[in-house]
Amino acid sequence: MKKVAKETQIVHGIRTGVTNTLDLVAPIHMTTAFQFKNADHGAGLFSGKDEGYIYSRLSNPTLSLLQEKMAVLEGGEDSIATSSGMSAIASAALTLAKPGDNFISCTTIYGGTFALFTQRFKDLKIEARLIPPSSCRTAKEIEKLLDKKTKFLYMETPANPTLDIIDIEMWAGVAKKHNIPLIVDNTFATPYLQNPLHLGADIIVHSATKYISGHADIIGGIIVGTKKMMNQIKEEYVHDFGPTMSPFNAWLFLRGIKTLAVRMERHSINALKIAKWLEAHPKVAKVYYPGLASHEGHQIAQKQMKYFGGMLSFEVTGGIKAGKAVMDNVQICTLAVSLGDCDTLIQHPASMTHSTYPKEARENIGITDGLIRLSVGIESADDIIADLENTF
Numbered sequence: 100m101k102k103v104a105k106e107t108q109i110v111h112g113i114r115t116g117v118t119n120t121l122d123l124v125a126p127i128h129m130t131t132a133f134q135f136k137n138a139d140h141g142a143g144l145f146s147g148k149d150e151g152y153i154y155s156r157l158s159n160p161t162l163s164l165l166q167e168k169m170a171v172l173e174g175g176e177d178s179i180a181t182s183s184g185m186s187a188i189a190s191a192a193l194t195l196a197k198p199g200d201n202f203i204s205c206t207t208i209y210g211g212t213f214a215l216f217t218q219r220f221k222d223l224k225i226e227a228r229l230i231p232p233s234s235c236r237t238a239k240e241i242e243k244l245l246d247k248k249t250k251f252l253y254m255e256t257p258a259n260p261t262l263d264i265i266d267i268e269m270w271a272g273v274a275k276k277h278n279i280p281l282i283v284d285n286t287f288a289t290p291y292l293q294n295p296l297h298l299g300a301d302i303i304v305h306s307a308t309k310y311i312s313g314h315a316d317i318i319g320g321i322i323v324g325t326k327k328m329m330n331q332i333k334e335e336y337v338h339d340f341g342p343t344m345s346p347f348n349a350w351l352f353l354r355g356i357k358t359l360a361v362r363m364e365r366h367s368i369n370a371l372k373i374a375k376w377l378e379a380h381p382k383v384a385k386v387y388y389p390g391l392a393s394h395e396g397h398q399i400a401q402k403q404m405k406y407f408g409g410m411l412s413f414e415v416t417g418g419i420k421a422g423k424a425v426m427d428n429v430q431i432c433t434l435a436v437s438l439g440d441c442d443t444l445i446q447h448p449a450s451m452t453h454s455t456y457p458k459e460a461r462e463n464i465g466i467t468d469g470l471i472r473l474s475v476g477i478e479s480a481d482d483i484i485a486d487l488e489n490t491f
């Protein structure tokens with residue numbers, strides 16, 4: 100078929116022939132196991148001689164549709180749908196690094212990922228070598244941390260919650276030079292706004308819970324990469340540890356994705372308007388949004404993103420006390436964690452999503468007690484502005 104635009108891919112996906120009933124919308128295959136035609140057929144599927152479905156922890160047609168769609172959108176060969184973003188990250192990382200190994204990650208990442216890397220992996224004798232945003236900008240700084248036991252590089256861009264922008268191409272260059280994979284968490288940008296594989300990254304992870312769903316009702320994760328790498332992650336981790344997505348959730352993700360392009364466009368338009376308003380407000384001390392010319396990563400964001408996304412953070416003058424007044428008095432924004440929903444969500448990283456960081460470590464990377472994170476929804480931006488103004 101003729102190559103089509105991303106907006107069309109997002110709506111249509113591709114047809115796999117996993118169903119021959121000509122459904123307009125893929126059915127949900129709610130089944131644990133699949134019948135074998137006879138004993139030889141079952142044995143052939145188990146040995147890998149034949150292709151087909153055996154058991155839904157291993158594969159399922161509804162998951163296949165979602166996996167194909169995400170692979171197409173990210174420009175990868177294959178993908179794996181998992182039970183959560185955390186299980187996607189853990190599955191990829193633990194396939195690549197074993198006890199005694201290390202990896203290099205930007206320090207500014209989701210608080211759950213930070214806990215996984217610095218606490219759980221430490222228990223497994225896998226060392227996370229963290230690199231602060233100020234040192235993330237040159238190959239030399241990254242290479243200082245590299246040795247023979249370094250098994251992968253890891254980044255989030257834009258990063259949660261300070262919206263740091265990391266140069267994917269530069270990091271991919273370091274990864275290629277040292278023959279190790281680069282993993283990028285593409286949750287904030289989504290494949291509509293940013294395609295790290297096209298910039299040289301090797302593996303994409305997503306908390307699909309966020310924009311891929313878009314409706315705040317399901318938890319899930321996605322890993323994208325080469326067929327070889329996805330097979331390795333499935334065989335060495337997913338099949339045995341079992342963090343598989345449920346077919347019902349896969350169906351809801353397929354439904355949510357259809358509006359990804361229009362949602363991301365609206366999130367981005369709204370966020371830019373709100374960020375500009377915040378930046379001009381006398382009661383706002385700082386705004387972090389990559390779409391602002393004042394943002395440190397603005398130029399790199401322009402290079403690697405289509406629009407700047409729906410996430411922003413800010414500090415009000417008056418520190419945490421004034422920040423609490425904002426969070427306690429909003430009426431249209433909802434005080435809740437998570438992000439990427441149609442509704443605008445507001446939260447406090449220091450005491451909520453990033454409370455896993457030691458105080459000094461989080462303050463060093465700009466996650467101050469006064470920082471407030473906003474996941475800008477698709478409502479009227481003017482209503483969100485009026486809601487915030489009311490609390491200042």
Ligand SMILES: Cc1ncc(COP(=O)(O)O)c(C=O)c1O
Nearest residue numbers: 183184185209259286306308319
């Ligand atoms: C950037 C990022 N990556 C990963 C995760 C973890 O995803 P999940 O909550 O789906 O396990 C989150 C959760 O907030 C996140 O913000």
